[in-house]
Amino acid sequence: MTKIDTNRPETVLPTPSHTVGPFYGHALPFPGGGDIAPVGHPDTITLHGHVLDGEGRPLPDAFVELWGPDPDGQVSRVDGSMRRDTASGGFLGRNGVEFTGWGRSQTDMSGHWSARTLRPGARGRSAPYISVCVFARGLLVHLYTRIYLPGDEAALAADPLLTRVDPERRGTLIAEDQGNGTYRFDIRLQGEGETVFLEFQ
Amino acid sequence: MTLTQADIDQEIAAEHAAYEKRLADGAPVEHQPRRDYAPYRSSVLRHPKQPPVTIDVSQDPELVELHSPAFGERDITEIDNDLTRQHDGEPIGERITVSGRLLDRDGRPIRGQLIEIWQANAAGRYAHQREQHDAPLDPNFTGVGRTLTDDSGCYEFTTVQPGPYPWRQHLNAWRPAHIHFSLFGTAFTQRLVTQMYFPSDPLFPYDPIIQSVTDDAARQRLIATYDHSLSVPEFSMGYHWDIVLDGPQATWIEEGR
Numbered sequence: 001m002t003k004i005d006t007n008r009p010e011t012v013l014p015t016p017s018h019t020v021g022p023f024y025g026h027a028l029p030f031p032g033g034g035d036i037a038p039v040g041h042p043d044t045i046t047l048h049g050h051v052l053d054g055e056g057r058p059l060p061d062a063f064v065e066l067w068g069p070d071p072d073g074q075v076s077r078v079d080g081s082m083r084r085d086t087a088s089g090g091f092l093g094r095n096g097v098e099f100t101g102w103g104r105s106q107t108d109m110s111g112h113w114s115a116r117t118l119r120p121g122a123r124g125r126s127a128p129y130i131s132v133c134v135f136a137r138g139l140l141v142h143l144y145t146r147i148y149l150p151g152d153e154a155a156l157a158a159d160p161l162l163t164r165v166d167p168e169r170r171g172t173l174i175a176e177d178q179g180n181g182t183y184r185f186d187i188r189l190q191g192e193g194e195t196v197f198l199e200f201q
Numbered sequence: 202m203t204l205t206q207a208d209i210d211q212e213i214a215a216e217h218a219a220y221e222k223r224l225a226d227g228a229p230v231e232h233q234p235r236r237d238y239a240p241y242r243s244s245v246l247r248h249p250k251q252p253p254v255t256i257d258v259s260q261d262p263e264l265v266e267l268h269s270p271a272f273g274e275r276d277i278t279e280i281d282n283d284l285t286r287q288h289d290g291e292p293i294g295e296r297i298t299v300s301g302r303l304l305d306r307d308g309r310p311i312r313g314q315l316i317e318i319w320q321a322n323a324a325g326r327y328a329h330q331r332e333q334h335d336a337p338l339d340p341n342f343t344g345v346g347r348t349l350t351d352d353s354g355c356y357e358f359t360t361v362q363p364g365p366y367p368w369r370q371h372l373n374a375w376r377p378a379h380i381h382f383s384l385f386g387t388a389f390t391q392r393l394v395t396q397m398y399f400p401s402d403p404l405f406p407y408d409p410i411i412q413s414v415t416d417d418a419a420r421q422r423l424i425a426t427y428d429h430s431l432s433v434p435e436f437s438m439g440y441h442w443d444i445v446l447d448g449p450q451a452t453w454i455e456e457g458r
Contacts, residue, residue: 002301002426004443006308014232014306014447015422016414018396019243021381023327027319027345028383054246067389069265079273086278089287102270124263131266133392138243140234140413142394144253144266160261165254189247199253200266200390200449 017141022061024135025106029063030082032093034105034115036066039096041118043071046182047147047175048114051107051134054190058111062136064187066115066147067102068129073121076101119149119181127155127162129173134187144198147185148174165196172196204371206407212240213412220415232419232447240409242370258390258449266389267451272315272349282348284320284360292342294323294361296437299397299425302354304445305386310354311446317383318346318358325364325378334366359437365404377404377411382444390448397442398424 005011020028037044051062069075081100083092094100105113120128129146148156156162162170172195175183187195216238220231236248258267280286285296303311321327321344324336328343344363348356363378379396386392398411402424405411414420422445431439 002422002424002442004302004304004308004445006304009308012304012306012308012445013419013422015393015395015444016233016419017393018234018381018410018413018423019241020383020394021396021410023321023329023332024319024381025331026327026329026343027381028317054250057246059247065392067265067268067270075265075268077271079271080275081270081272083275084278084281089278089280100270120265123265124261126261126263129265131389133389135394136247138241138245138247140236140238140241140244140248140410142392143236143249144390161254161256169251190250194249194251196251197249197253199255200258201255 019137019140020135022137029104029106030091032091033082034103034113035094036100036103036115036117038099043119044116044181045119045149046114046116047130047185048112048182049185049187050111051113051136051187052111052189056191059107059136060109060111061107062111062134063104063106064113065102065104065133065135066117067131067133068117068120069101069123070099071119071121073123073128122155125158125160127152127159132187136189139189143189144200145187145195146173146198147183149183150174150177161198169194169196206371206373209240209371209374209409210407213409216240217412217415230419231416234413234415238409238413241413262451269314269385269387269389269391272385273313274349276315277347277349282346282356282358284342284344284346284358287343288341290341292322292339292361294342296359297362298357298359298431298433298437298439299380299442300355300357300431300439301442301444303350303356303384304354304443305391305450306445306447310350310352311386312350312352312354314350314385314387316348316350316356318380320344320360320363320380321366323361323364325366333369336364336366362399362438370409375404375407377402377408384444384446386446386448386450388448388450391446391450392448393444393446396423399440400424400427
């Protein structure tokens with residue numbers, strides 16, 4: 001039954017998730033999908049890493065979506081992440097001025113993804129972080145995690161999520177500082193060093 | 202030894218029986234597939250073994266995950282929801298109209314939000330470089346569409362009926378015809394990627410991907426309904442498919458919708 005009767009709340013039940021499969025590459029990724037930061041913005045950071053399976057092999061058919069606030073901790077309400085060109089039917093890319101806060105970056109053949117965005121500001125009681133959603137062939141339901149940035153140890157020590165995570169696994173949520181505003185964040189779907197994934201309730 | 206359909210059928214039946222037993226033992230209904238569903242082999246090395254860490258969103262209204270990225274008219278062209286008009290000629294196949302509503306768990310419409318779709322052509326071939334199925338490509342069909350939901354949460358696409366296709370997981374493995382959907386809600390926690398199927402497809406029992414949804418009623422929610430009132434005279438067959446996004450959200454007063 002796929003006509004939902006909203007007058008009968010008991011019939012309003014969730015549509016199940018499915019894998020993105022192997023053949024989304026001509027549909028979902030778009031040029032400049034990871035270029036979230038406005039051009040030349042001084043608070044730009046580069047995030048990158050590999051997505052790895054339970055045997056440590058890279059996934060060439062995965063993508064990540066990043067969603068984060070601006071450096072003041074404000075959430076963007078601006079559209080234009082995937083501006084379209086009405087003449088060619090292709091993509092224009094972002095306008096280089098506005099910050100939409102959201103981007104999509106697919107892994108390459110070596111399982112590597114990258115994105116440039118603005119350093120997130122803190123919101124509420126949390127240390128600054130960027131929310132991540134992982135999709136891949138073989139993944140029947142997408143996975144959420146977070147990228148926290150190293151540096152402000154006091155903020156990380158007080159973060160409501162990080163304080164609840166097993167100390168041995170906590171590091172999987174914190175990116176590695178590689179200098180020059182570049183941070184590495186590998187996502188291990190399974191096995192040794194498995195990334196902490198989140199479920200919202 | 203070659204993996205056969207009979208092997209997969211047995212595994213699907215075992216997973217289904219295991220779910221029925223969990224239910225009988227008092228476990229909750231599973232609206233979503235489990236990430237470790239071995240009959241779909243690609244899941245074996247790609248699911249976490251550790252349980253997820255749960256976050257109670259009611260404890261912190263400031264979570265960025267309670268907001269959603271915004272999309273607007275700049276992100277969509279006028280013909281993005283008509284997959285039959287994206288090339289110089291007409292694609293081969295039976296034209297269809299697919300429409301429905303995007304709702305949250307409380308049955309409220311999700312307005313102005315992005316829906317992306319992609320699919321195989323009428324012969325069961327994707328316009329994707331790595332696709333190995335030797336069915337013909339259609340120069341007039343890419344199989345990619347986008348739209349924004351309207352003020353009632355409604356969406357509509359015009360496309361062609363996709364064909365089933367073989368996918369080589371096991372000998373004689375065929376996917377039932379389907380359209381992939383990618384959806385955003387009012388909160389990032391509601392993000393969903395899924396597939397819409399067509400009524401009475403004889404391939405359903407054999408396909409470990411649709412069967413990964415082990416709950417019979419939940420699986421039915423992936424199947425569109427033929428709706429004669431949506432069929433366009435002299436043009437297309439109509440299908441209706443409502444989508445309900447799971448996942449907690451901020452209070453709707455805060456979201457203003």
